[in-house]
Amino acid sequence: MDRRSFIRLSAIGGGAGLIAPSTVLAELPQSPAAGGIYYTKDAPGRWSAKVQTHLPLIEKEKIDGGLGIRVITPHEMKGCEHYIVKHVLLDSRFQFLQEHLFDPQKDKSPISSFELKGYASGPLYALSMCNLHDVWLNMLEV
Numbered sequence: 001m002d003r004r005s006f007i008r009l010s011a012i013g014g015g016a017g018l019i020a021p022s023t024v025l026a027e028l029p030q031s032p033a034a035g036g037i038y039y040t041k042d043a044p045g046r047w048s049a050k051v052q053t054h055l056p057l058i059e060k061e062k063i064d065g066g067l068g069i070r071v072i073t074p075h076e077m078k079g080c081e082h083y084i085v086k087h088v089l090l091d092s093r094f095q096f097l098q099e100h101l102f103d104p105q106k107d108k109s110p111i112s113s114f115e116l117k118g119y120a121s122g123p124l125y126a127l128s129m130c131n132l133h134d135v136w137l138n139m140l141e142v
Helices: 001-025 045-053
Strands: 056-063 066-072 084-092 096-100 110-117 124-129 134-141
Touching: 001 110, 056 134, 066 084, 066 124, 084 110, 096 110
Parallel strands: none
Antiparallel strands: 056 066, 066 110, 084 096, 084 124, 124 134
């Protein structure tokens, strides 16, 4: 790589570092990352035929002393060939809360249960990561 290309790429990378945090924290419907970096029901990007089997479904559960969240991705687990790698739970500011990793050779279906303590209200986000069809995001208002 020549010196000019290196400097140009460095400047682009630095600019992206300033813009990316505001993009990540943008509201879900307006985010330009939807349909490109991650996929949603309304922005499935190149995976429009995969919404039904890759979009995580989020449900509230009552758990003694707190709130329970159940995440289900209606996706078959075909061993290491095609499977859901993990579910990730994020708070209203897209900060990591918890995750559940799946074993493609043991888990029959991608279902996760999370117990949340002290989460009052607001949006809660779930990511479902497929080994072939990228990352899918859904939201539940708590």
